[in-house]
Amino acid sequence: MNKSVNSTQLKKIIREIGVKVTRQRLIILENILTGDEHVTAQAVYESIRHIAPDIGFATVYRFLRTLCDHKVLTEVRMRGLPARYEWAQKKHHDHLSCVRCKCIYEFENEQIEALQIEIAKKFGFKLTEHILELYGVCSKCQIEQNIPKEVSTPLQTSHVAQL
Amino acid sequence: MNKSVNSTQLKKIIREIGVKVTRQRLIILENILTGDEHVTAQAVYESIRHIAPDIGFATVYRFLRTLCDHKVLTEVRMRGLPARYEWAQKKHHDHLSCVRCKCIYEFENEQIEALQIEIAKKFGFKLTEHILELYGVCSKCQIEQNIPKEVSTPLQTSHVAQL
């Protein structure tokens, strides 16, 4: 949540993807590295406003996209909601989300991964990617059936569970 | 692909979901029942134009949505592409799609289904839904590495494979 990063590291990341180092990119990247997980472009844009109100959201979108193209970030799109981004260095995992409070949990399941590969093989596919999303009602929401009606804050994540 | 349906059957379906029977609904529903699988609202709209050019696409969207709400159809959303619809009476299955020619195959895997339930249970979730999509290059596209550059026709489906 608040890892510290120095601008040298940030510059290194930006240079390695072969684009110019700009003030806005440093700010955006730092925000992503030190901020919440599973953030939306809008959230990054807003979170940056107080320090750099001049950065347009087109720039945020563009750079997030660039970071995805270069596998620095991964785009997570759940249910037609706005795209969320996460650090791509994390180990592969899938997501489980509450349809009510929108919280997100991460999980990893080797058996499922293996079965997917098997299925693709049976169809003669060269598998490149997959999406596995589970939706349901989280344990909290099963009890407090009304209090936190809506969550406007960015989705929080627990650590990845090994199953 | 061209099962025959009489309007009595169509009317029955519409009445059972508790809405009025209209000419446009009969036409839309018949088109879905007798036409391709995994169609988009736009495709239905266009496919209907020559027989009933007066039906607006708002009506198509609205009715498809209604049919989904009443579990007559299932919405299939792949990769943020426009929603596709399929007859809900089909047994549950997931999709495997070629990133190049966009063909869709259906599969079903009980083991994966079971594992998903297990995962949800571990998190204390009441599972309501899941999305599992595999993406890759189909066997044809692995060979003919260029001929059918783009497929504009609606996605075709093979029959569901049991794995």
Add this chain to the structure above:
DNA sequence: ATCAAAAGTGAAAGTCATTATCATTTGCAA
């Protein structure tokens, strides 16, 4: 068959997330 209330319709406008345009500014290799 008649009729009014309720439901449905279509054209058009509105949303919302994202992408494109383009005039201006900036990074940086030479």
Add this chain to the structure above:
DNA sequence: TTGCAAATGATAATGACTTTCACTTTTGAT
């Protein structure tokens, strides 16, 4: 320092829906 490709940001455009609303149509009750 400079030239110029790359980047930026304001704004318009896009695409897939969704909503609005004035005008039908359906349907249950007479």
